[in-house]
Amino acid sequence: MSDSGEVVESASGSVTESSPGFRLSEQVLHAIDRQIISSGLRLIIIIPCVSILVYFMAWAFEGASPQWWIDSIQPTVNLSFSLTNSLLCAVLLIGYIFSIGFHRFRVRMSLLTFHNQVDYYKNQHRSVESLHGFDGLEYYLQKSMAGHTWTLIYALLALLFLGASILIDTGNNYGNLALLASFSFTLLSIGQHLTTRNSSFNMVEKTGLLMAYDPPVHPSTLQMVFNDLLRTHMDPLLRASYDEYIKEVESGFLKKIDRMYAREKFLITIYRHANGLDRKTMREELGEVFTKDGLDFVLDNESFSLEVWLALFQKVNQSCPAFFRMIDRLKQDLESGRSSAFPDLIFEVDMENVVTSRANLFTMMHNLSDQPRTIVYRIQTPNFEPRDIALKYQLGPGEKYWWSDTPLPLAAEGDDDVLGIMSGLLKDGTVGWQTLLPKSKGDATVSIRLEEEDGELILGRQINVRIRTEFRQWLRQSSSIFSFIVGGTGVLSSIIMSLYYLFGQI
Secondary structure, eight states, rough: OOTOEEEEEEESSSSEEEEEHHHHHHHHHHHIIIIIIIITTOOOHHHHHHHHHHHHHHHHHHOOHHHHHHHHTTTOOOOHHHHHHHHHHHHHHHHHHHHHHHHHHHHHHHHHHHHHHHHHHHTTTTTTTTSSSSHHHHHHHHHHHHHHHHHHHHHHHHHHHHHHHHOOOOTTHOOOOOOHHHHHHHHHHHHHHHTGGGOOOOOSTTTTGGGGGOOOOOOOOEEEEHHHHHHSSSOOOHHHHHHHHHHHHHHHHHHTTTTTHHHHHHHHHHHHHHHHOOHHHHHHOOOOOOOTHHHHHEEEEEEOOOHHHHHHHHHHHHHHHHHHHHHHHHHHHHHTTOOBBTTTTEEEEESSSSSSEEEEEEEEEEEESSEEEEEEEEESSSSSSEEEEEEEEEEEOOOOOOSSSOOSSSSSSSSSHHHHHHHHHHHEEEEEEEEEESSSSSSEEEEEEETTTTTTTTEEEEEEEEEEHHHHHHHHHHHHHHHHHHHHHHHHHHHHHHHHHEEEEE
């Protein structure tokens, strides 16, 4: 398997490594599709929208051409204004069909590469089909492919009926009905394509499946916080590659370093580097947990390069902004030397200010004392499901006192810096992650209570949020529904009127 993890199927049916030609062709197709077809110029959206305007011009002047056309242009081209617009619309539809066909071919090639990678892992006795979330991802990709197929079918039907309208003549009743059917199928094609805009994916980039993958469930209590967050948001193929990669990473840790602490410090340092930490400081911090060979492996690895980490952290940040806001507050407290709100307990909680499909509530608890402590963490809300959650946590004493009342630098030699303290907090602390499902749109409240075992209140907080639909998703869904309704009505009307003209006079 190549560094990109791409494989292809040979003529005999066995799975082999990707040939350079196959990989290059997919890269070229993806580059053209991203820059011109589906993104960039977005011809797949612009062309049908322009054709809709041309349809209306063909309808508006089906009876008589405008005078300026009759005087200046019609004697030369010998075509009516309506027929000329119909021919122009046919050219636009042909361009639209080529755009859809190209995009569908690129998607089909990516889907083939996906299945080949799955077969490759299966032949290596490392089946990814058993990984959590695989069935949902595969269904999502197949559904996207089916959506592109129907988009192409509707566009071909639109061109077919437009050709019939041109041959029959738009001045004829049947010609007008054929033009109506062509217009309606164009709308159906647009509506069908809009349903696939949220499921874009590719296999050229290592993180190309992230946009199409939606984690079905997640752990409620994170053991290795950054590691669990990243693995939850990775698609099954990337997760299988990450598990193999992290084994190599752990083999490069210093013998005296705790493995959990080293992994969390490695990931949090990479996260800080992705957010502006300079490379020299990153090398110095990673050098505290890695051997020289291990550090070279991490920094020079092409499979998990900085671009891959940036895409991963961007995905997690979009899904769970509350978590990063929470740890950024802890970072600011450590940098400023702010004392903990409680002398023997660190407690932080955060949640999105604006909720769309679901709310992610994160809590961070850490026992600063040298004695174990049991607390009850309760969530109460009338606007989400579940409405009442009560969790009992046994907080053991940390290995060391992971806090500082004096200002700390972001990075310095040893663990007495922000990166070192944060890594220790995430290793010894308890991070909870609860998903709340909104019941309605509008303003909502979530009450957080931290209690002793006997019910005595330690801390209470209330979070106010706004529940609404994500705008781009709402716009796509509304446009798609409108296109389906108008297009379906047009097709049905053309069928009914055709039957009337055929049999109504009998």
